[in-house]
Amino acid sequence: MRRLILISLLLLLSACGGVTTRPPPAGALVGDARLRPVEDDKTLLMRLYRQHQVWRGTPYRLGGQSRSGIDCSGFVQLTYRSQLGRSLPRTTSQQAGFGIPVNRAELMTGDLIFFKINGITQHVGIYLEQNRFLHASKSSGVMISALDSPYWQSAYWQSRRVL
Incomplete structure (x- = not known):
């Protein structure tokens, strides 16, 4: 007001x-x-795809923050710091309270996407474009997944904008 x-x-x-x-x-x-100017979104998207190329397939390891193993919140924190020059909290639960809430229908490149698996476990990824997001998955390591797949649709919890 x-x-x-x-x-x-x-x-x-x-x-x-x-x-x-x-x-x-x-x-x-x-x-x-x-x-955010559109040019910034294009640059941001290129940086995120480049980060995927470098980290693709890096295995998931709880608490990990290196190429030998990384967890989802560590990957998000590291990506924001190295590619975007922005500091984020370390854990998924801390990241889930950072920034401002954003409606799923209004997602923009760089937004954080949070999931609850089995209603308990928290997971985080970075929105890319066209319902795709970058994350460190337990099953396949660092990868890009479709937000509209049945698995991720049912686990979706919230989105936050921190840029």
Whole structure:
């Protein structure tokens, strides 16, 4: 509410010619959405696919954070740090409270996707595009999976935007 009042005042002042306003910077919060130029999404997508090429098939290992074995939250944390220059918490449960909630229908490249398997176990991946996400799976290691597969559809829990 305070933000709305402040924006209204700024618009009034700018209409009088006393204040010049600039568009919000890329990544600035506006309501519940983030403004990100399309070019940034393309670059981000290329970085994530490159990360997949380097890490593809790396086996899953609980608590692991190296090419000899990595878990899902470690892979997400490492990917955000190395490819996006952004720090994330270490565990899936900590990551699940980071950023802002985003509707599944509004997923953008780089959003975090969370799952509950058997209603208990938490899993995290990074949304790519076209219902595909990058993650470290217990069965196949680092891979890309389809979000709309029956398995992942039934396990879907929430999504968060942290960029």
